[in-house]
Amino acid sequence: MRMTVNDVTIGYTDEGRGVPLLFVHGFPLSRGAWQKQIDALRSSYRVIALDLRGFGESQAGSVPVTMARYADDLHALLQQLATGPVVLIGHSMGGYVSLAFLRQYPKMVCGLVLVGTKAAKDTVKAAAARRATAENVPAKGVQEVIETMAPKMLAADNHDRAMAEQVRGLMTPSKPAGVIGALLGMAERPDATTELARISVPTLVITGADDTLIPSTESEKLAQAIPGSQLNIIPHAGHLVAFEQPDKFNHVLEEWMDRAAFTIPVST
Numbered sequence: 001m002r003m004t005v006n007d008v009t010i011g012y013t014d015e016g017r018g019v020p021l022l023f024v025h026g027f028p029l030s031r032g033a034w035q036k037q038i039d040a041l042r043s044s045y046r047v048i049a050l051d052l053r054g055f056g057e058s059q060a061g062s063v064p065v066t067m068a069r070y071a072d073d074l075h076a077l078l079q080q081l082a083t084g085p086v087v088l089i090g091h092s093m094g095g096y097v098s099l100a101f102l103r104q105y106p107k108m109v110c111g112l113v114l115v116g117t118k119a120a121k122d123t124v125k126a127a128a129a130r131r132a133t134a135e136n137v138p139a140k141g142v143q144e145v146i147e148t149m150a151p152k153m154l155a156a157d158n159h160d161r162a163m164a165e166q167v168r169g170l171m172t173p174s175k176p177a178g179v180i181g182a183l184l185g186m187a188e189r190p191d192a193t194t195e196l197a198r199i200s201v202p203t204l205v206i207t208g209a210d211d212t213l214i215p216s217t218e219s220e221k222l223a224q225a226i227p228g229s230q231l232n233i234i235p236h237a238g239h240l241v242a243f244e245q246p247d248k249f250n251h252v253l254e255e256w257m258d259r260a261a262f263t264i265p266v267s268t
């Protein structure tokens with residue numbers, strides 16, 4: 001489905017009924033990264049996933065795209081869908097966006113799931129590397145970024161070539177302005193570390209044991225800092241843990257949802 005939020009038209013999925021779950025993908029992916037969750041959970045929950053601006057079916061706007069801007073898009077989407085508070089599930093860059101959303105719209109979050117992500121901002125070196133990558137995109141296109149990122153998404157010992165191709169397919173529709181905007185936005189994102197202790201909604205932290213892009217130690221730090229949070233490190237999974245090990249991931253998520261006993265929140 002398509003909807004105009006703020007100044008762009010975005011692609012999104014909204015299926016099922018019940019407690020709303022909002023899935024936010026990482027860089028440079030698209031909402032198809034969550035298809036195995038959407039398929040498994042739509043019979044029990046309302047599952048919503050969007051393509052962030054500049055990715056998947058969504059138009060790109062101006063650059064940079066700050067995490068705050070993505071969070072505004074999420075909010076505009078939820079307002080139009082009239083969901084009320086959601087369980088917010090963010091992977092990697094989607095986790096940075098989720099922490100920004102929580103900062104900006106705390107009343108719209110009733111639960112938080114942080115997947116293969118971290119709270120720390122970029123080091124000076126990492127931010128400079130992102131800006132250099134962004135500068136090359138107009139000349140070299142997004143393909144070079146995809147070729148760099150795609151091999152880092154799955155566990156090193158995962159030799160499933162069909163799955164690796166599917167991962168590339170999730171990245172292919174990324175627009176140059178989307179990739180540049182995200183790179184520059186991530187480079188300037190604020191550090192969220194000191195905010196973690198104030199998170200008061202039920203929180204689940206999940207990561208792949210073999211994630212080399214954002215190592216599981218980052219998830220351990222998140223779980224230690226967020227009061228009452230639950231940490232699950234899923235074996236035989238790399239950065240894209242929900243796509244690579246969907247059954248294990250969905251099991252952890254559903255058990256946690258059951259324990260948290262979310263009810264359909266009243267719209268605010």
Ligand code: MLT
Binds near residue numbers: 028094
């Ligand atoms: C992602 O998967 O969203 C990115 O690897 C995050 C990052 O580069 O920091």
